[in-house]
Structure formats: C-alpha cells, structure tokens
Amino acid sequence: MSTENLEQFRLEVRSYIEEHLPVELRVGTRKDLPREPFRKWVGALTARGWLTPEWPSEYGGGGLDRKQAAIVRAELKAVRAPLPGSASFGVVMLGPTILEFGTEEQKQEFLPPISRDEVRWCQGYSEPGAGSDLASLQTRAVREGDEYTISGQKIWTTGADKADWMFCLVRTDPDAPKHDGISFVLLPMHQPGVEVAPLTLIDGNADFSQVFFDGARAQAKHVIGPVNGGWTVAKRLLQHERSTDGGSEGGITGALKETLVDLVKREVGLENGVLADPVIRQRLASQELEKRALGLTMRRAMEEARAGQTSRDIGSLGKYRWANMVKDEQDVAMLSLGTQGLGWSGPGFDDKQLERTKAFLTTRADSIWGGTNEVQLNVIAKRVLQLPE
Amino acid sequence: MGLILTEDQLILRDMAKDFCDEKSPVERMRALRDARDATGFSRELWKEMGELGWIGIPFPESVGGGDMGYGELGVVLSECGRVLAPEPFVSTVLLGGNALLLGANEPLMKELLPDVCSGERILCLAFQEQGRFAPYAVETSATRDGGGFRLQGRKQFVLDGHVADQIVVAARTAGSSGERDGLSLFVVDASAEGLDVQRSELLDGRNAAVVSFDDVAVDAARTLGEIDAGAEVLDAVFDRATIGLCAEMLGSFEDAFERTLAYLKTREQFGARIGTFQALRHRAAQMFGELEFARSVVRDAQSAIDDERDDVAECASAAKARCSDVARLIGAEGIQMHGGIGMTDEEEIGLFFKRLKAAELTLGDAIYHRNRFAGLCGY
Numbered sequence: 001m002s003t004e005n006l007e008q009f010r011l012e013v014r015s016y017i018e019e020h021l022p023v024e025l026r027v028g029t030r031k032d033l034p035r036e037p038f039r040k041w042v043g044a045l046t047a048r049g050w051l052t053p054e055w056p057s058e059y060g061g062g063g064l065d066r067k068q069a070a071i072v073r074a075e076l077k078a079v080r081a082p083l084p085g086s087a088s089f090g091v092v093m094l095g096p097t098i099l100e101f102g103t104e105e106q107k108q109e110f111l112p113p114i115s116r117d118e119v120r121w122c123q124g125y126s127e128p129g130a131g132s133d134l135a136s137l138q139t140r141a142v143r144e145g146d147e148y149t150i151s152g153q154k155i156w157t158t159g160a161d162k163a164d165w166m167f168c169l170v171r172t173d174p175d176a177p178k179h180d181g182i183s184f185v186l187l188p189m190h191q192p193g194v195e196v197a198p199l200t201l202i203d204g205n206a207d208f209s210q211v212f213f214d215g216a217r218a219q220a221k222h223v224i225g226p227v228n229g230g231w232t233v234a235k236r237l238l239q240h241e242r243s244t245d246g247g248s249e250g251g252i253t254g255a256l257k258e259t260l261v262d263l264v265k266r267e268v269g270l271e272n273g274v275l276a277d278p279v280i281r282q283r284l285a286s287q288e289l290e291k292r293a294l295g296l297t298m299r300r301a302m303e304e305a306r307a308g309q310t311s312r313d314i315g316s317l318g319k320y321r322w323a324n325m326v327k328d329e330q331d332v333a334m335l336s337l338g339t340q341g342l343g344w345s346g347p348g349f350d351d352k353q354l355e356r357t358k359a360f361l362t363t364r365a366d367s368i369w370g371g372t373n374e375v376q377l378n379v380i381a382k383r384v385l386q387l388p389e
Numbered sequence: 390m391g392l393i394l395t396e397d398q399l400i401l402r403d404m405a406k407d408f409c410d411e412k413s414p415v416e417r418m419r420a421l422r423d424a425r426d427a428t429g430f431s432r433e434l435w436k437e438m439g440e441l442g443w444i445g446i447p448f449p450e451s452v453g454g455g456d457m458g459y460g461e462l463g464v465v466l467s468e469c470g471r472v473l474a475p476e477p478f479v480s481t482v483l484l485g486g487n488a489l490l491l492g493a494n495e496p497l498m499k500e501l502l503p504d505v506c507s508g509e510r511i512l513c514l515a516f517q518e519q520g521r522f523a524p525y526a527v528e529t530s531a532t533r534d535g536g537g538f539r540l541q542g543r544k545q546f547v548l549d550g551h552v553a554d555q556i557v558v559a560a561r562t563a564g565s566s567g568e569r570d571g572l573s574l575f576v577v578d579a580s581a582e583g584l585d586v587q588r589s590e591l592l593d594g595r596n597a598a599v600v601s602f603d604d605v606a607v608d609a610a611r612t613l614g615e616i617d618a619g620a621e622v623l624d625a626v627f628d629r630a631t632i633g634l635c636a637e638m639l640g641s642f643e644d645a646f647e648r649t650l651a652y653l654k655t656r657e658q659f660g661a662r663i664g665t666f667q668a669l670r671h672r673a674a675q676m677f678g679e680l681e682f683a684r685s686v687v688r689d690a691q692s693a694i695d696d697e698r699d700d701v702a703e704c705a706s707a708a709k710a711r712c713s714d715v716a717r718l719i720g721a722e723g724i725q726m727h728g729g730i731g732m733t734d735e736e737e738i739g740l741f742f743k744r745l746k747a748a749e750l751t752l753g754d755a756i757y758h759r760n761r762f763a764g765l766c767g768y
Binding site for chain 1 (some may be wrong): 390392393395407452650653654662664665667670671673674675677681682684685686688689707710711756757760762763764766768
C-alpha cells in the first residue's frame with residue numbers, strides 16, 4: 001500500500017474509533033469499565049476484526065498487512081482505548097500458534113470465536129514439578145477412541161476460574177525422552193474431571209489457580225501439531241508470549257499514575273533541589289539510568305535487526321534486566337515510603353501508598369514467570385556466549 | 390544518526406581494527422611501559438594516526454580536521470581501547486583539543502589546531518587539584534597584570550602533561566574554590582617562565598604530570614571562552630571528553646570480556662572446563678548484559694553530540710556512570726575468573742584491569758555521575 005493510501009487508511013481508522021468509542025470509556029479509571037458501553041465497543045472492534053488485525057478475514061481477522069495493523073494499534077493506543085484483557089491468551093498466544101500449526105478444520109473452529117472475544121482461554125503449562133524445567137511435565141493423556149483421558153495437575157494457570165477452554169501440555173508418551181512425549185491439546189474447562197482451585201498470592205490477588213484433572217476429556221482432533229510433537233508448538237507459543245513482555249512499558253508499574261521520581265521527591269523531600277537522602281538519590285538515579293539503558297538496548301537491537309547487522313540475541317537479557325528493573329523500582333519506592341509502604345487496609349495510608357504496597361508484592365513474581373532470572377542467565381550462557389556444557 | 394554503526398563507520402572500524410592489530414598489539418603498550426619510554430607513547434604512530442585523519446575527526450576542515458562526529462571518533466577510540474594503545478587521544482583531542490575548539494578563540498585555533506590534527510602538537514588540560522573529580526574545585530589563581538594575567542597554583546593528574554607543547558589551564562579569576570562562576574581558561578606554552586612540569590607514571594602505564602605555576606605570565610589574547618565564564622567551555626569539554634573516554638572503555642571491555650570468555654572455555658579444573666560451572670556461567674552472562682547496556686548508552690551519547698541534541702550532559706553522565714561500574718565489573722571478574730594467573734604481570738588481563746581502573750576514576754566515577762544525572766533531572 002502506498003504512503004498516501006496508508007494515510008487515507010489512518011484517517012478511516014481514526015474516524016471509525018471516533019464514531020464508536022463511547023464517551024464513558026474515554027475518561028476515568030480503567031478498573032471499572034461500564035459494562036454495556038464496553039460490550040458495544042468490543043462489538044464495534046470485532047466487527048472490523050481489529051482485535052486480530054493481521055489475521056485473515058475468513059477467520060474473523062482484519063485481513064490487514066503489517067503496516068495497516070500497526071496503524072490500527074497506534075490509533076487505538078493514541079486514544080487509550082480499552083481492550084478486553086481476557087482476550088490476550090487467545091489473541092496473542094493461541095491464535096498465532098493455531099495459524100501456524102493448526103489444520104484448516106481447527107482454524108475454522110477456534111479462530112473466529114477468539115477474534116470476536118467470545119471464548120476465554122487459559123494456559124495449562126506449569127505443574128508443581130515442572131516450572132523452570134517445563135519439559136518434565138507429568139500430566140498424562142491416554143488415547144481412548146476419539147478422545148484422550150487426562151489426569152494430573154497444572155499450577156499458575158492465570159484466569160483458570162473464568163476460562164472456557166485451556167490449551168494444555170500433556171504427556172502422551174511416557175517412555176519417550178522428555179521433550180518427545182508431549183502433545184499440545186485444547187480442552188473445555190466446564191466438564192466433569194476438571195477442578196479449579198484459585199491460589200491467593202502474597203499481594204492478595206487470586207488470578208492464578210491450580211487445576212486438577214481426574215479423567216477429564218479432550219477430543220483427539222483437538223491436538224495442535226503432531227501427537228508427541230507438542231514441545232515445538234509450546235515453545236513457539238512462548239515466543240508469542242515473550243514478544244509482548246517488552247511492550248508493556250514497565251508492566252504492572254505502568255498503571256501507577258505517579259512516577260517513581262515524583263514519589264521519592266515527595267516522600268524524601270528536596271533540600272536546595274537535591275534529595276535529602278544521598279543514598280536514596282543514588283538508588284533513584286541508578287533505577288532511572290537502568291530504565292534508560294534498557295530502552296536504548298531494545299531499540300538498538302531492533303535497529304540492528306532492521307539494518308541486517310549481525311547482533312547477538314538479547315531476548316533473554318531483556319527479560320532478565322526488565323524483571324530486575326521493575327522489582328528495583330518498587331524497592332526504591334518502599335525505601336522512600338518507609339512504614340507508609342506497609343499498609344494493607346484501613347486508615348492511615350493513601351491510595352498511592354496502598355497501590356505501591358501491592359505493586360511491590362506483585363512485582364516479586366517478575367523474576368519468576370516467563371522463565372526465571374536463573375533460566376534467562378542459563379540461556380545467555382549457552383546460546384549467546386556458547387559456553388561449554 | 391542512531392544507535393547502530395553506519396556503513397561508513399563499519400568500514401572505518403575494520404580499518405582501525407586492522408591498523409591497531411598490526412601496529413599496536415598489547416605487547417607494544419607493555420614494551421613502552423617496561424622501557425619507561427620518555428614519551429610514554431609512540432610519536433611516529435601518533436603521526437600515522439594523524440595522516441589517517443583520525444586525530445582530526447572532530448575538528449573543522451578549516452584547521453585541518455575531518456569535520457566528522459563522535460560516531461566516527463568513537464569507533465577509532467574503541468579500537469584503540471581494544472589494544473590499550475596509549476596514544477594521547479584523551480589529553481590532546483578530547484581535553485586540550487576540545488578546549489581550543491569550544492573556546493572559540495579563532496586565532497588560537499588557527500595557530501594550534503592544524504599541528505594537533507597532524508599529530509605533531511601535543512596538548513593537555515590542567516584542571517584537577519584534588520583526587521576526586523570536582524571540576525570547579527580550582528584554587529589556582531589568574532591575577533590581572535596589565536594586558537594579561539599571572540598564574541599561581543598547582544595542578545595534578547595532568548594527562549600527558551610531560552610532553553605537552555601547550556597546556557590549557559583552568560584558573561580562578563573570581564570567586565572561590567567550588568564555585569562555577571569565576572573560572573577562566575588560558576593557553577600556556579610549555580616553555581613559559583615559572584612553569585614546572587614533573588612527570589609521574591600511573592598504574593596503567595600512562596603518564597600524568599604535576600604542573601606548578603609560579604607567577605607565569607599569559608597574554609589576554611590566549612584566553613579560551615569568556616573571563617569568569619570558563620566553566621561554560623569546561624562543562625562542554627568534559628561532556629565530550631567523558632563520552633570519548635567511554636568509547637575507549639567500550640573497546641577495552643570487549644577485549645577483556647572476550648579474553649575472559651575464552652579462558653572459561655579452555656581452562657580445566659576438577660576434570661571439566663570451568664565454563665561449565667553455573668556459578669561462572671551466570672556471572673559471565675551478567676558481564677555480557679552490562680557490556681550490551683554500556684554499548685547502548687555510549688552510542689546514544691555519541692549521537693547526542695552529533696545530532697546536537699540538548700541532552701548531551703545527561704547522556705555523558707548516563708554513559709560514564711554505567712561505564713565506570715562496568716569497568717569495575719569486567720576488570721574484577723576478568724582477574725577473578727583467570728584465577729592466580731590473572732594476578733601475574735605476564736597475563737594481559739591485568740593490563741586491562743589497570744587501564745579500566747584508571748578510566749573508571751578519570752573524569753568522574755559512577756557516584757559522581759549518578760549525582761550529576763540526578764541534579765540534571767531535578768532531584
């Protein structure tokens with residue numbers, strides 16, 4: 001598409017958003033979106049396939065090329081248009097994986113409902129004995145006619161209590177080497193043999209669950225990719241997951257309206273324009289410099305890739321440094337808040353302080369999920385530095 | 390200009406690398422040190438670098454320079470850093486040369502810079518009077534005397550001062566030590582009466598002189614910048630010099646890291662190559678990460694100068710804060726991972742360790758630059 005046509009397209013997108021984004025969704029907090037206007041807005045988006053702009057239109061996508069899709073995303077971002085958060089597992093992870101590995105029948109069955117935000121998905125990967133070493137998972141699936149019977153346990157399943165379906169890693173060949181006996185299967189959550197037990201975390205949230213399978217059923221035709229070839233599919237899906245990590249602009253902390261600098265200035269105080277505590281001043285500057293260097297490094301990697309210059313893979317490095325940075329931000333906030341960072345409920349703490357307390361606790365997980373810090377360092381040592389094993 | 394090297398810069402890098410590998414392997418720096426060479430570097434090699442146009446990179450064509458940017462200069466400095474070449478880029482180009490350039494004294498520029506670009510003239514900047522970097526802590530005085538000034542005071546850590554043909558000196562014409570106002574910059578000939586220059590050697594084999602001024606006369610025409618407002622020039626000089634020094638450090642990081650990595654891949658203990666041990670693998674991965682981050686902030690700082698952005702000062706401090714920390718990490722881990730052999734003078738990692746320590750503390754350490762960055766950001 002020519003530059004002129006792209007500009008024309010941008011104006012179209014803009015006016016469509018202008019026409020359909022309800023006023024109630026343009027201001028105020030993102031926490032409690034008014035239900036009916038939000039439903040209508042999502043309907044307007046899915047009517048154009050804009051939750052999944054690059055997907056082919058026959059599967060409910062927007063049928064757009066990369067440049068057009070980027071325009072749609074940019075325009076939605078520019079007005080801070082709210083999007084269904086529950087869609088991420090389907091839209092970001094499973095959908096692209098089915099597009100790559102799925103049969104025509106599987107694409108037709110699963111992609112359109114995802115693009116319309118009609119089905120909530122959850123991800124059945126981790127198990128109590130298979131965290132960083134995911135491939136050692138033990139949940140068994142035994143073929144019986146056209147079905148698999150599944151028994152075992154998953155953990156850290158985000159949104160399992162609200163999900164309709166799960167994409168799940170199961171062991172279909174217990175005798176094969178651990179990476180070669182895994183299959184990637186889709187199964188409905190609302191059935192006998194599936195039990196969900198939410199887990200309350202240290203920050204008080206219960207977004208994660210344990211999921212117990214005792215004779216749960218999945219259809220044999222719902223295995224994505226080859227039977228016993230699920231590890232390849234699973235890894236590919238993780239790449240889709242990681243591709244979104246960097247884009248969250250500080251992740252959880254992005255939701256906090258007050259910057260760290262403002263918080264520290266307020267809590268610690270300035271004397272002649274200089275923070276009253278020289279050690280906290282150093283910590284804050286370190287944190288800000290780290291943020292800056294991480295952003296520059298990710299940008300440089302992109303530029304190098306675009307220019308076709310050989311560059312070392314820095315995906316794991318980015319995740320590792322991002323996790324540490326996000327955690328350190330909350331550490332500096334807590335040091336600055338002192339005991340005002342310890343509130344849980346009741347009087348004596350304002351909303352900003354309570355939000356920081358929660359953010360401090362929540363971000364402890366950032367060096368664990370999506371590959372722990374230690375796993376990221378292992379990956380760098382092996383793949384980038386090519387140290388012997 | 391961005392964060393990656395342009396085609397031209399890649400070509401320049403390859404040329405500089407070949408040149409440095411051939412003419413200036415690390416053994417050359419060691420030989421100069423062991424011989425306690427009177428100059429401390431090779432004047433011949435410096436002139437060759439002048440002929441190649443490297444010295445003149447940041448200077449305008451009107452004075453014999455190449456009118457190029459810090460992207461290009463950084464490429465050359467990094468390659469020099471890879472082989473620990475002791476040639477006087479920091480003293481003559483980054484400090485003294487920049488003072489002449491930014492001091493905007495046209496007659497002085499025309500008189501001195503052409504020979505600087507060709508490699509025949511060595512410069513230095515005499516500013517420091519105490520150990521920790523404090524650019525305005527200047528007590529050396531310049532007192533008006535007819536049409537000129539008389540200088541009185543003592544400077545230390547004057548890089549390459551023992552061979553400099555001209556000394557750019559920061560002196561106080563008003564106010565008291567620590568104040569930004571009241572500083573002035575003058576160019577003094579090495580032959581000036583009342584000037585005493587004592588050479589001292591540093592741990593990294595380079596040279597820094599103690600320079601004393603005892604009633605040294607200097608003509609008002611040899612002022613850089615405005616009287617009492619020398620800090621305007623000095624600040625900009627330090628920013629550019631800091632960014633250039635960081636580029637040199639980057640090259641030393643790369644080579645020291647590669648040497649350490651190679652050692653991890655070959656050295657055997659307990660029946661295994663030590664690079665198989667997770668305790669060392671994780672630390673090597675940390676070093677890799679720091680090196681990548683350092684490269685990003687240094688490139689960004691170079692393009693801040695070249696694109697005439699208004700955040701050069703922030704970028705300079707961001708780069709030096711990072712590079713000073715990385716210097717300590719890569720230097721210390723370099724020795725530690727080499728084990729006992731890393732402590733020997735014969736093993737080259739020790740030479741990198743010492744150069745990195747010197748660079749870490751030159752023009753402000755990480756603590757200084759984090760404080761400065763914080764100040765520039767309003768906290």
